[in-house]
Amino acid sequence: MTLIDETTTVPSGGPALPQVRRVLTSLPGPRSAEVLARKADAVASGVAHSVPVAVVAAGGGVVVDADGNSLIDLGSGIAVTTVGNSHPKVAAAVAAQAAQFTHTCFMISPYESYVDVAEALNRLTPGDFAKKTALFNSGAEAVENAIKIARKHTGRQAVVAFDHGYHGRTNLTMALTAKSMPYKSGFGPFAPEVYRVPGSYPYRDGLTGAEAAKRAITLIEKQIGAGNLAAVIIEPIQGEGGFIVPADGFLEAVVAWCRDNGVVFIADEVQTGFARTGAMFASELFGIEPDLITTAKGIAGGLPLAGVTGRAEIMDAAHAGGLGGTYGGNPIACAAAIAAIDAFENDGLIERAQQVGRILVDRLNGIREKDARIGDVRGHGAMVAAEFVDPATGEPDAALTAAVAKACLAEGVIVLTCGTFGNVIRFLPPLAIGDDLLNEGLDVVAAALAAA
Ligand code: PLZ
Numbered sequence: 026m027t028l029i030d031e032t033t034t035v036p037s038g039g040p041a042l043p044q045v046r047r048v049l050t051s052l053p054g055p056r057s058a059e060v061l062a063r064k065a066d067a068v069a070s071g072v073a074h075s076v077p078v079a080v081v082a083a084g085g086g087v088v089v090d091a092d093g094n095s096l097i098d099l100g101s102g103i104a105v106t107t108v109g110n111s112h113p114k115v116a117a118a119v120a121a122q123a124a125q126f127t128h129t130c131f132m133i134s135p136y137e138s139y140v141d142v143a144e145a146l147n148r149l150t151p152g153d154f155a156k157k158t159a160l161f162n163s164g165a166e167a168v169e170n171a172i173k174i175a176r177k178h179t180g181r182q183a184v185v186a187f188d189h190g191y192h193g194r195t196n197l198t199m200a201l202t203a204k205s206m207p208y209k210s211g212f213g214p215f216a217p218e219v220y221r222v223p224g225s226y227p228y229r230d231g232l233t234g235a236e237a238a239k240r241a242i243t244l245i246e247k248q249i250g251a252g253n254l255a256a257v258i259i260e261p262i263q264g265e266g267g268f269i270v271p272a273d274g275f276l277e278a279v280v281a282w283c284r285d286n287g288v289v290f291i292a293d294e295v296q297t298g299f300a301r302t303g304a305m306f307a308s309e310l311f312g313i314e315p316d317l318i319t320t321a322k323g324i325a326g327g328l329p330l331a332g333v334t335g336r337a338e339i340m341d342a343a344h345a346g347g348l349g350g351t352y353g354g355n356p357i358a359c360a361a362a363i364a365a366i367d368a369f370e371n372d373g374l375i376e377r378a379q380q381v382g383r384i385l386v387d388r389l390n391g392i393r394e395k396d397a398r399i400g401d402v403r404g405h406g407a408m409v410a411a412e413f414v415d416p417a418t419g420e421p422d423a424a425l426t427a428a429v430a431k432a433c434l435a436e437g438v439i440v441l442t443c444g445t446f447g448n449v450i451r452f453l454p455p456l457a458i459g460d461d462l463l464n465e466g467l468d469v470v471a472a473a474l475a476a477a
Contacts, residue, residue, distance in 0.1 A: 041084075042082055042083070042084040042085060042087055042089065042095075043087075043095065044085045044086055044087060044459055044461075044462055045087070045095050045462075046087075046095060046096070046097050046436075046437045046438070046462070046465060046466075046469075047093070047094060047095040047437065048094055048096075048435075048436065048437040049092060049093050049094055050092045050093075050094060051435070052076075052077055052078055052090075052094065052434060052435060053077040053078055053079070053090075053092075054078075054090065054091070054092025054093075054094060055092060056079065056090075056091035056092045057077065057078045057079040057090050057091050057092055060079035060091065061077055061079065073207075075430075075441070075442075076096075076434060076439055078090035078091070078092075078094065078096070079091040082111075083098065083106070083110035083111065084109060084110045084111045084112075084457070085109060085110075085455070085457045085458060085459070085462075086098055086454060086455060086457065086458030086459060086462040086463065086466075087462070088110070088439060094437065095437070096434075096437050096438065096439050097437060097438045097439065097458075097462055097463075097465065097466040097469070098110075098439050098454065098455060098458070099438060099439055099440050099441075099452050099453065099454045099463075099466050100439050100440065100441040100451075100453050100454075101453045101454060101455045102327070103296070103322070103441065103453070104264070104296045104301055104322050104323060104408070104453045105322045105323060105326075105327055106323075106326065106327050106455045107299055107300060107301055107322075107323035107326075107365075107369075107374070107378075107407075107455060107456055108323070108326045108365050108368045108369065108372075108374065108455070108456065108457065109326075109455045109456065109457025109458075110327060110455060110457075111327075112326050112364070112365065112368060112457070114364040114365075114367060114368055115325075115326035115327070115328075115361045115364045115365055115368075117364070118360040118361055118363060118364035119328065119357055119360060119361050119364075121360065122138070122356055122357045122359075122360035122361075123357055125356075126356060127355075127356065127357060128352070128355060128356065129356070130351055130352075131160075131349070131353065131354045132346075132349045132350075136356055136359075138356055138359035138360055138363060139160060139354040139356070139359050141359070141363055142158070142160060142330075142332070142354065142359050142362045142363060142366075143157070143158035143159075143160070143332075143334075145362075145363070145366050146158045146320065146332050146334040147334060149305050149306070149366070149370075150305075150306060150308075150318050150320075150334045150335075151306055151308045151309050151313070151314050151315070151318075152314035152315070152336075153314075154314075154336055154337075155336070155337040155338075156334055156335060156336060156337055156340070157334070157335070157337045157340035157341060158332050158333065158334040158340070159174075159332065159333050159340065159348050159349075159353070160330060160331065160332050160353050160354030160359070161330075161331040161332065161333070161350060161353045161354075162329050162330070162331060162350065162352050162353055162355075162358075163193070163321060163329060163331050164192075164193055164293075164295035164296075164319065164321035164322060164331050165192065165193025165194055165195045165198040166193075166195070166331055166350070166353075167295065167319040167320065167321055167331035167332060167333050168192045168193055168197075168198050168201065168258070168291075168293060168295070168319050169193075169195060169197050169198060170333050170348060171256070171258070171291045171293075171317045171319050171333045171335075172184055172197060172201075172255070172256060172258070172291075173343065173347070173348070174289075174317065174333065174335075174339060174340060174342055174343055174348070175255045175256035175289035175291065175316075175317065175339070176255045176256070177342040177343050177344075177347070178255075178289060178338075178339045178342035179254075179255045179256075179287065179288070179289060181252070181253055181254055181255040182218045182253065182255060183218045183219075183220060183249050183250075183253045183254045183255060184201070184218060184219050184220070184254070184255055184256050184257075184258060185219075185220050185221070185222055185241075185245055185249065185254060185256070185257045185258070186200075186201040186202075186203070186219060186220070186221055186258050186259070187203070187221065187222060187223070187224035187241075187259050187263070188203055188221060188222070188223045188224055188226075188266075188445075189203050189204075189224065189226065189263050189266030189267060189269055189445050190202060190203050190221075190224070190258075190259065190260060190263060190266060190293075191203070191204070191208070191260070191263070191264055191265035191266055192258065192260075192293055192295075194208060196215065196216050197216040197219075199212060199213075199215055199216075200215035200216040200217075200219040201219055201258060202265075203221060203266065203445065204265070204266070204445055220245075220248065220249050222240075222241045222244045222245060223237070223240060223241060223244075224237065224241065224259065224263070224269070224271060224275070225237035225238070225269075225271035225272045225275035226267075226269050226271075227270070227271070227272045228269075228400065228401040228403070228412065232272065233272055233273075233274065234271060234272035234273045234274030234275035234276075234277070234278065235274050235275075235278060237271070237272060237275050238274065238275050238278030238279050238282070239278075241279065242278070242279070242282050245257075251286040251287075251288065252286075254286070254288045255288070255289060256288060256289040256290070256291050256317075257279060257283055257288055257289075257290055257291065258291040258292075258293055259276070259279070259291075259292065259293065260292070260293045260294070260295075260296065260297060261276060261292050261294065261297055261306075261307035261308050261310070261311060261313070262296075262297050262302065262307050262404070262405065262408060264295075264296035264297065264408075264443065264451075265296075265443050266443070266444065266445050267410065267412065267443055267444035267445060267446070267448075267449040268403060268404050268408060268409070268410035268443065268444075268449060268451050269403075270403050270404065270405065271311075273311075276308075276311045276313050277311065277312060277313060280313045280314075280315070283316075289316045289317060289339060290313075290315050290316045290317075291315060291316065291317045291318070291319065291335075292306075292307075292308050292313070292315035292317070292318045292319070293319045294306050294307060294308065294318050294319060294320055295319055295320060295321040295322055295331070296322060296408075297408065298318075298320045298321075298322065298323060298324065299320070299322070299323035299324055299365070299366075299369055300323070300369045300374045300375045300377075300378045300406070300407075300456065301323055301378060301406060301407055301408050301453070302378065302404075302405040302406040302407075302408050303375060303378040303379040303382050303405050303406025303407070304375065304405075304406070305369065305375060306318065307405065310405055315335070316335050316336050316339055317333055317334070317335030317336070317339060317340075318333070318334050318335060319331070319332070319333055320332045320333075320334065323365070323369075324362050324365065324366075325358050325359075325361040325362040325365055326361050326362075326364065326365040326368075327361070328355075328357060328358040328361035328362070329352075329355075329358055330354070330355070330358035330359065330361070330362050374456050375406075377407075377456045378406035378407040378456055379406055380460075381406065381407040381454060381456060381458070381463065382404065382405060382406040382407055382408075382409060384460065384463055384464065384467075385404070385407070385409040385452050385454075385463075385467070386402060386404070386409055388464070388467045388471075389402040389409065389411050389452075389467075390402050392411075392470075392471050392474065393411070396474060396475075397416035398413055398414065398415075398416055398422065398425060398474070399411045399412070399413060399414075399474075400412050400413065400414035400416075400419060401414075404452075407452070407453065407454055407456060408451070408452075408453060409451070409452045410443070410444075410449045410450060410451040410452065411449065411450050411452075412444065412448055412449050413425045413426045413429070413448045413449070413450070414448065421444070421446035421447070421448035422448050423446060423447035423448045425448075425477055426442050426444075426447060426448045426449065426450060427442065427447070428473075428477045429450060429470065429473045429474050429477050430442050430450060432473035432476060432477065433466075433469055433470055433473050436469045436472070436473065437469070438466045438469040438470065440452070440466075440470065441453065450470070454466075
């Protein structure tokens with residue numbers, strides 16, 4: 026049980042929730058346990074959860090449960106609440122829009138806020154060329170539509186995705202996603218004309234960016250044929266697959282090959298977008314200008330919204346009525362996005378992500394230097410991970426990873442795991458977290474590892 030001075034300051038942009046770690050019960054506490062028992066009866070088992078609490082409030086760097094436990098949030102609901110949960114600007118924009126109108130269907134009668142979001146995405150995404158945007162509800166839906174657009178534009182069908190890639194849970198995006206359990210197993214058949222090639226995983230493949238790109242491009246040319254290929258889709262930093270940062274030069278070489286061969290290069294920035302990596306978009310870190318970029322997660326401070334943004338001539342390939350959906354670009358989600366984008370641009374959140382990243386990398390490298398069970402620390406900005414291995418063999422250690430995450434939670438710190446081999450702990454704190462709370466969370470991680 027930990028009780029910390031409740032007067033700890035609330036970071037700017039965070040709501041007035043005490044910024045403290047406070048564990049009053051074992052988790053789940055009695056109130057949460059009741060809700061989770063009802064969940065087990067009422068909610069399909071396939072919809073699992075990793076943090077066994079029932080949330081009643083969240084903001085700044087904490088998540089508060091029904092028993093009064095206040096947990097340090099190092100996950101942001103998988104990189105969504107980057108501006109902070111219930112950010113005051115987002116909450117006010119949502120309330121105002123909800124009182125004005127909640128829905129018209131943009132395909133029936135348009136409204137200005139959708140256009141505002143499109144203009145902002147066209148302006149903020151990398152590339153000094155004419156762009157257009159279409160809005161959707163989820164990251165997977167954005168990815169599906171990016172592929173539709175690329176196929177229509179090129180008149181070709183094949184799509185290349187990469188080892189360790191994650192793009193969603195719908196049928197086409199399951200096909201694009203690499204990992205079988207839990208995302209695909211038993212859910213086939215999967216969409217055709219999706220091919221997978223190795224990418225760049227410097228810690229495990231030891232290749233330079235140029236070598237890894239050559240390996241991928243040779244396979245594409247020999248096994249698919251450039252003339253059959255509509256699109257290559259990749260996360261600039263792979264998220265669910267293990268926060269894999271490609272070697273320098275890899276992405277540039279793949280982009281150049283796509284351009285030379287009339288293939289649409291799609292950057293899936295659903296997890297990396299919106300200041301998360303210390304740049305507005307991770308593509309900027311690698312100096313690439315994707316033809317299309319998919320966005321979601323951080324875009325609207327927790328409201329469901331996603332986008333496809335890219336070269337106007339590609340985006341306009343789809344005929345009128347070929348893109349859309351009942352809720353895509355819902356007015357409340359758009360109002361939230363305008364408020365969140367205002368925070369990203371005007372509240373110094375890119376700089377904040379860089380500061381958070383320096384703390385994460387310094388602290389984790391400090392632990393790694395004394396403990397060889399951390400094989401690698403990597404990431405950019407507030408998207409950083411530690412990969413856990415058996416020091417003798419370098420083999421992934423998923424059991425240790427799970428034990429550390431579980432011990433952190435028992436001490437009131439939410440950390441998320443990821444990785445094809447389940448041996449990565451990823452750190453994705455909300456940027457509204459204070460340095461004190463972040464450091465306290467990392468103290469807990471260090472203690473959990475030492476005790477494991
Ligand atoms: N593309 C790069 O990271 C979502 C999902 C985890 P949706 N990642 C977290 C899970 O177990 O479902 C994601 C992503 C990248 C696409 C998606 C899909 O976004 O909004 O979940 O559909």
